[in-house]
Amino acid sequence: MLSKLFFGYFAVIMVALSLLVITRRNPVHSVLWMLVLFFHIAGLYLFLNAEFLAAVQVILYAGAILVLFLFVIMMLNIKVEITAERFIGEWPIGVALGLSILMLIYFTTSKLIQGPAGQFSIEAIKAETHTKALGKVLYTEYLFPFEIASLILLIAIVGAIVLAKKRG
Amino acid sequence: MNIFGLFDGLIGMQGSLALNILIIIVKIAVVVGITMLHVAYATYFERKVIGHMQVRLGPMRVGPHGILQPIADGIKLFFKEDIVPDGADKPVFKIAPIIPVFAALSSLAVIPFFEGFVIADINIGLLYILAMSSLGAYGIVMSGWSSNSKYSFLGGLRSSAQVISYEIAIGLSLVGVMIMAGSLSLNDIVKAQQQHWHGMYLIPQFIAYFVFLVAAFAETNRAPFDLPEAESELVAGYFVEYSGMRFALFYAAEYMGMIIMSSIAVVCFWGGWTMPPVITNAVPAIKMVPGIVWFVGKVYFHIFLYYWIRATLPRYRYDQLMALGWKVLIPLALANIVVTAIVKFMS
Structure with missing residues (x-):
């Protein structure tokens, strides 16, 4: 019960944060929301008992790669970026492509068969x-x-x- | 213990759940309270120590020998006007000083102060500390950018480049310790050091210790690498536009960073709360002294080292700083890893 609640929190918040990342007008704000998103991904790794991956997620993605993103974006002229058009004209094609891939994933996941358990059980x-x-x-x-x-x-x-x- | 083991442990003991949570909260309150007091008095002792090194008296007015100076400073900063510059990105500007304080305080959670006293004994303790210290760069970048001032922006670029470069050296210098101890848990690292007669990795890992110490000075923006602030040449760096309590947060985060870096140096290289077995075997009475005394004494020595070096060495130039980090410290740390791994493999 509690684990489902935990997973539900992470799933909902991660989707919401991803939406925030792509909809912000100010690119610096996008990067900062992405930082929060990376922390939630690290939380999800902890949830899967993968504490090494969680730490590396924060050190590499939040601590190194995203800082470099922020470096580059800070050099942009934010005042121009804010007034610029958010989405290019072809966005309906992108939405259609995204939806079709989502459908594909949905139909394939229902057909998945669980493989045999390897030597690395949770206890191991x-x-x-x-x-x-x-x-x-x-x-x-x-x-x-x-x-x-x-x-x-x-x-x-x-x-x-x-x-x-x-x-x- | 696994991070989720902690969580499972809390849930598993239904009856004592409230008690467990209460114990953890009390532990956190004690550690944070004592650290904050140390931060306040670290500023006082810095002024006193440097004062005496320069044949001055340091603060003398507030209380006997100026002992109440940090409290007076705190009250003054608390009541100062909080100015947010016009055209600043307000939410980012306000969050920026909280991030370094948050990162520093959460690092305290995994540091073992003495036998059995640690808020969370997780088995990736060292990686967790590296992850938290890598967040420090965000406070710098965000405050530099959001102030909407060219001075703080340039200061932010300068010091974030510094912090990111020296983070690599810190991480690599600790790999030697990880290889020798065979663990990432700070508790296990201290215990592994007791297996040797010298009881501290300072002796086999002296190159790593040197790299760690130099990189820790740069990481906490302290002299001789205090270019982000450079108070005798510039109007400070990324936090130029901050005033009152928000400035005090940056200031406190710097001292917390010093305390945490000193604690990591003590835990990873100086044997933490233990004394070398060669000494305890010769004088068994030393075992009666509680471990916290040794831990605190070693941490105080490292903090004194910060002041000592600040009063002794002139500031580096920016290109010298970058050359030292990338061309000296990182290759040294890499060579140390290779040598340590070969020695470990042979034995």
Whole structure:
């Protein structure tokens, strides 16, 4: 009962916050609402016993990525942004696309079959702590995808530096 | 304990639910009350210590040796007019000073002050503290932007770049401690240090401790990295437009940040509330002293270090600050992680 109440709170508030993010006229306000949204996502991770993911969600998304967003947006001329047209002319197409994807998700979720339970039950994770369990899986079974992901990020960093250097 | 374990524990014991909540509230009140008192008197001792280092007396007028000075300052700030600049983004302007205070006070929840006394013993304690300290940048960016003033905007950009850069160094310097202790829980980190004869990670992790200390000075905007404020050169930075109580919140958050950074240094590198086994084995009587004495003593030493360095070192230039953070501290911390991991793997 209590867990359902908790999940209901997070679900409703997260939808409301997402709407606030896309409807604010002032982009800085949008980013600040997104910060509150990220905290609720972290809360949802805690709810799933994934405390490591919750902490990383706050450190990386709220503490690093969103601050950089805010940095860029603060440099914009807010006074022009506020008076600018909110939505481009093609928004009905976007709404139609979004609704059709929502329908697709709705119909597929009813057909989902639960897979067999793996070795990581809630009890196993509680005994081993989430951080340790995640680390073990990430650095053994999924080491190759992990390395590929880090290589892609490295290329992005090198690319950004090359682009910035060419100007000077 | 899992974060939700705390929650389950509260719900599970239906009969003593109210009692458990009451105990937690009393603990929070005690910790917050004592910390606030320390914040007030940290300002007094800063003025006294720096005064004596510069052959002055420091505050002397309010009470004997100026002992009531922080109370007088507090009352004065409380009754000052709260000015909100014209054209400021009012909601953001008003929320901005609350964020650093909120982040600092919530970090206190996971710090173990002595054996068995911690508000929430969660198993990601160190990550939680890093997450909370990463929120500090929002107070800076929001106040700088919302003031609608070029001075605070530029100050905000400067100091948020500083805080974000040094956050990386702080996080990386603590990884060495995490590897050695094999845990993210602050309680376990203190206990793991007792396994060694020296009883503190300060000795095997001296590089990490150095990086942590320097980065903590920058993270809390203290001298020699106090460029955001630079009171002897500029009209302060991101909080130029703040007055009265809202300014006091920024000011208090800086001192809370100092206390929390000192506490983390003590817990992760100085063995927290314990004394080195080599000393306790030689003089068993030391075990009779309650742990809080050692903890508080070590924290006071670190806070004194903040004052000492402020009175000693000149301020860094901005490019020197960035070069130090990215080209010295982060590579040092990374090298420390590699070496620590190899040593741990070999043994």
